[in-house]
Amino acid sequence: MDSAPSRRSLSTAPGARAAPTPFGGAPRPLHILLVGWEFPPNHTGGLGVHCFELCQELTRLGHRVTFLSPFGGPFTPVPGVTFRHPGEKSGGATPEFPPAYWAGGTPDSPFADSVDGFNTWVSGLKTTDPFDVIHVHDWFGTAGATALARRLHIPLIMTVHSTEYDRSLGHPWDHILHREELGIEAATRVIAVSRHLRQQLIDRYHAEPSKVRVVYNAVRPSDRLERIDPEKRIVLYVGRLAVMKGVDTFLRAAARVVPSFSDVQFVIAGEGPEYERLIQLAARLGIGDRVMFLGKVSEEEREILLAGSSVFVLPSVVEPFGIAALEAMAAGVPTIVSKTSGVAEMSRGTVFKVDFWDVEEFASRISELLEYPTLRATMGDQGRWAALREGWPERARETVQVYLEAMRGAGVRP
Amino acid sequence: MDRNLSIFKGIAQRSYRPALERLRRALDDFPDFRFSLSVTGTFVEQARMAAPDVIDRLRDLYRTGRVAFLGETYYHSLAFLLPPPELSEEVAMHREMLAKEFGAHAKALRMTELAYSDHLARFAEAERFRGMLAEGWEGVLHGEPPTYPYCAAPAPTVALLLRHYPLSDDVGFRFSSTGWSEYPLTADKYARWLAATPGEVIGLFMDFETLGEHHQARTGILEFLSALPGEVRRHPHLGWATVEEAMEIPPRAPLSVPYTMSWADQNRDLGAWLGNDLQRSAFEAAKKVGVLARQTGDLAILTDWRRLLTSDHFYYMYVSGHGADQGVHEYFSSYESPYDAYANYMNALTDLRRRALDRLGVPILK
Structure with a gap:
């Protein structure tokens, strides 16, 4: 009936990008403490990708990043990013990546122990680095990050990639829910990865609407393979x-x-x-x-x-x-x-x-x-x-804007 | 069908009734007020079901002798792009409808979306029309003003009346736009603009739904309409004419339009309906089904096929995302995206094809 070429040329015209501003709009390079969870090459979901891309783009903008993970790696190296984990001194005492992080597990599982251990370590983090902000991703490290932010007198930013309500289809584990609520409450700014999620944070978690921002995920254009039209x-x-x-x-x-x-x-x-x-x-x-x-x-x-x-x-x-x-x-x-x-x-x-x-x-x-x-x-x-049309560079710049808002909101001069 | 009727009823309430009422009163109050209306068979069919009084109001206007109907295709279709005899059949159907419903005979022809070309001028000549309407687009005027009467170069007996798009769109598009430097547009200001426009004839053509639908009643559009004939009368060199009356003014020059021009979007071509792969593929597919539909000789199948040639179906498949015209297209579309529009259209067409093949007794392989 109608026909389309079976092989299509795949040139992607990049959208007009704004001229890069130094430090993504910040007046000076920031030192950012990312409290994460999974990280490539060992990741199962969007959270790991998001953290990796954010690390890349933030350092490209001239910022420094220290990434805290409960796991001992390996971590795909990113120039300008320091990786730290609870077993860094003892060596090898950190747990393996869980096969499925979404299966939060019961409060008494070994998985819960490693979450607690991670939070304790984060809250007492030994550091002389002058961090500007702490940016925690999802619920895993919220307790430790909140305590550390208070100790260091710097603003806390929390990105929510998904909620326990959603992961459990309406049957949340209380201990996880509690950690989410704690982070959302304590954070100076909260980032949601979609408007839909933002609304949920406001409705279900009673997040103050004025402090919740949306920063979407993105994909990196790669040397894509030419599209093929297989017989099947x-x-x-x-x-x-x-x-x-x-x-x-x-x-x-x-x-x-x-x-x-x-x-x-x-x-x-x-x-x-x-x-x-x-x-x-x-x-x-x-x-x-x-x-x-x-x-x-x-x-x-x-x-x-x-x-x-x-x-x-x-x-x-x-x-x-x-x-x-x-x-x-x-x-x-x-x-x-x-x-x-x-x-x-x-x-x-x-x-x-x-x-x-x-x-x-x-x-x-x-x-x-x-x-x-x-x-x-x-x-x-x-x-x-x-x-x-927009990629991780835009997302990183939006994130930097949230950092600056949080610093001003917490009375810290950027 | 129910949805068609409820939409029609809504528009009848907001636009057709109040605007026709005001036009009727303006005709009573101002003996020199005159205009032309363009009404498709589809419109009359739907009005008959949803709001029959709207047809009565149109008859009433026509009986004043100062309102004329334009000739066009029975369906708001892209028939002008199809091989003969589709176009002349649809125009004949429309001619019959005008005679039966209103006792009217149209002397001027307009095509769906104001499509016009040299080819269509020859068609108008063969169909014995006095003239055609076209867009007063700079691209074909070569520096001449749009306010003179012209004739078709390939068929000089066919008069051309051109739409003055800046003045038409001042009312049609910009009237209610608060960001416009001329906002608010009053009838006396507009009459002064008309009076200051050089030339012999100003073609003001717009969607009827401009009056009460695109610009809702609260914008003051209906008061503007009522006040305009009085304001125009203040300028002694201005007067009103129906399209066919305006076509009696001797033409100043012949005009040639070697491609199909329309009144839509920035380019005034057929890009709004056939500009992308989806639209062209759907139209080509429809043409092929048309051959089958004709072969069946089944009026129900042929009628459904003609409805599927309605230009709006293709308009909904417009893809841009980048251009200035996307907003206009989205306003008029009932689909969430052009892909929804295409998929839905192709499904309907596939069903019709199956029906036609069934009727022809052709075994369906699929």
Whole structure:
């Protein structure tokens, strides 16, 4: 009926970038203490990526960063960033990265012990560095960071990447909730990774609206592979296999799509607690042969997958941001996301938005993209533009602005 | 369908009724006031279901003898881009509708979205129209003013009346814009602008929904409308004319437009409907289904296909994100994005194709 070139040129016109200001708008280089959790190469979610990119861009702007992690590394080195962890003196006494950080665990698990140990170490951090701000990410280190900020008389900034309500689908662990509330309360400024999340912090956590800012995630344009149009068309999901991700919906939609398309393959890349249940579901739906479970994939494998995919689906029940969808858009893959995802806010109408429970609608959208090549091509191109028009440099500058606000708010002269 | 009707009812309440009422009173109060109206078959069909009194009001206006109807296609369609005989059939359908509903006969022709080209002028000549409307766009005027009567170069018996877009858009777009340096626009100020415009004829054409819908009643647009004929009368060299009356003024020069021009967006071409891959692919697909629809000879299938050629469907598929015109397109679109519009359109078209093939007894492979 209509035809689109099977190989499309992939030059990405970068948007006009503002002339770089020294220190991202700060009057002098700042020394920033980041209290994090995971960090590449060992990371499972958006938090690790966000911290890594922030470290890179902050130091590029001329700032110094010290990154505190409960784990002994390895850490992907970033010039200008010092990594510190509780086992740095004793050597090797730090715990391994947990296989799944989202599974907060019961208050008496070994995982909880390592969180407590980390907080104690942070609160008593031995340092002579003149830090300007402490910036804590999610709940893990809020107790230690709050105590340290008070001891050093410097402002605390907290970035929330997701909340315990969402991770637990409404059944939060109290000890985690408490740490979130503590950080949000104590922080001079709070950063949310989407407007949707910001509203939740205000409604559920009673955060003072005037102190909550939004800084989105971004993706880094890389030497993307040329898009290929394989014989078998691929509908892709990349992400953790957790209940909140709604991968059920992906499978149920797949079951409605496959009878009309003999050449389509559904692919699930990622690992998580739902893995076995999802495999059973695929079998029960009778689409075992049409769904491929790849397990955890490397960054390179993910890029190859994206380059050959016709459709990317992020059906999350809850998704504070959804960086996987942004990566798909940046790779030129037409993307379908649930309406509640943060990434939907910044997609500028270049993705399909569907209610997370609406299997029928997900199936229709997938079918339409498989059926109409012109739709795939145009949405893919426009999606890439929307994903790449702003990047981590812009996000770092926005973050620096929040630091400066916090310093002024705490009575500290920048 | 229900949604169509509820939208129509809303607009009838906010715009059609109050504006037609005021036009009627202006005709009573000012014996020299005259104008032309452009009404599609689609409009009449929907009015019949949602607000039949609007048709009565139009008949009432026509009976004054100072209101004329324009000829056009029965559907607000892109038929002018289709191979014959589609365009002449749709124009004939419209001609029939005018005769039946209003007892009217149109002498002037306008195409959907004010499309015009040399090719369409030849069509108007063949269909025995006195003249056509077109955009008074600098790109085709070569320094001549838009306020003179022209004729079509390839068909000199076809008169051209050009839209004066700055003065038309002062009312159509800018009237309620508080950021505009001329805000607020009053009837006496506007009449002074008209009086100060050199030339012989000023073409003021705008959406009827300008009156009460695009500019809501609280902006004062309806009072502006009521006051304008009185303010115009203060300038003795100004007068009113219907489109066909204006076309009796002897033309000053022939005009050639070798491509299809419209009144939309910054470029005044067909980019708003057929500028991107989505739009072109949808239109090409629709053309192919049209061949099947004709073969069936089934009026229900042909009618649905003609509805799918309504220009708005393609307008909703406009993609820019960067340009100044995106805001205008979003205002008029009922879809969340151009991709939704395209997918929905293609689904409808695929269904229609299936129906046509069924009717023709062709086995469907898929």
